[in-house]
Amino acid sequence: MKAVRFSAFGPPLDVVQVVDETPGELAPGEALVEVVATPINPSDIMTLSGQYGLLPKLPAVPGNEGVGRVVEVSGSSAVRPGQHVFLPMGAGTWRTHLKAKAERLLPLPEGADPLQLAMLSINPPTAELLLHAFIQPQPGEWVMQNAANSAVGRYLITLAKREGLKTVNVVRREDLVPELRELGADVVLVDGPELPAKVREATGGANIRLGIDAVGGSATTRLGDSLAPGGIVVNYGAMSGKGPSLSPAATIFKDVTLRGFWLVSWMNKTPRQEQAALMQRMAKLVAEGVLYAPVEATFPLENIKEALTRAMEGGRQGKVLLTPAGPVGGK
Secondary structure, eight states, rough: EEEEEEOOOOOOOHHHEEEEEEOOOOOOOOOEEEEEEEEEOOHHHHHHTTOOSOOOSSBOOOOOOOOOEEESSSSOOOOOTTTTEOOTSOOOOSEEEEEEEEGGOOOOOOOOOHHHHTTTHHHHHHHHHHHHOOOOOOTTTTEEEESTTSSHHEEEEHHHTTTTTTEEEESOOOGHHHHHHHTOSSEEESSEEEETHHHHHHTTSOOOEEEEEEOOBBBHHHHHHHHOTTTEEEEOOOOTTSBBBOOOOIISSSSEEEOOOOOHHHHHHHHHHHHHHHHHHHHHHHHHOOOSOOOEEEEGGGGHHHHHHHOOOTTSSEEEEEEESSSSOOO
């Protein structure tokens, strides 16, 4: 059994190593799970570099979500050997096997793509909550987001369209426009100094109350300048490496406000029953093929540095996942 481990924070390629480990005997109520697929998320890379909002005690195993196959169970009927399950959030999933409380393991929907389900626990709920946790948009209303080609961005386009919402989607490359339009985006614009004017022209001067920001820095400023008076910019990431900021024109003259969103905080204050209901809704949509995120590549655990290199590259066409148990078929 092997795991990716890091004992210091720093450049991800410098701090990770693959090590042998022995999970040890199962305690009553525990299950041993073979990890089938686990994604490399931006939060994982930020954790390795020591920049994330919640850092583990070192040494640690990265990885916050994924799917696996139950190998053995001790003293519990919650799951059975051979059953495929979601891995617990924050369990350190970049390893071949992990132990978990059997009652925390939710079975996968039958017949669904395991690679898509491996990406379920963080990005789809984030997209759903970004749409509804701050305002209650009505059918026909516009919402706006940057980093629209990200996994969260793609999920958000699909979820918004299902609810009759219209989306303005901001990207950094012109070649992303056709594929996002095909996904269901109403407007796709390339970011730049003239973004607010382009948004007004593309939407007919619509009053946009919600802007969703994953970039930070001046990209947040342009998002805020594109909103209607009283609008809200919700920041959930800093892909630019800079903190979010609004212009005086937005804050003073339009009363635009800046809020932050972190899924961990939402989970810490939300009853488990409500969390489970959200996950079940998202899992159903993934199983039905409604929610889908492209996969750039998969790598065995031993190739973690190659996988991280690909995950940190610009211009990717999808997510990078680790498949510790061997190749996994997917869409």
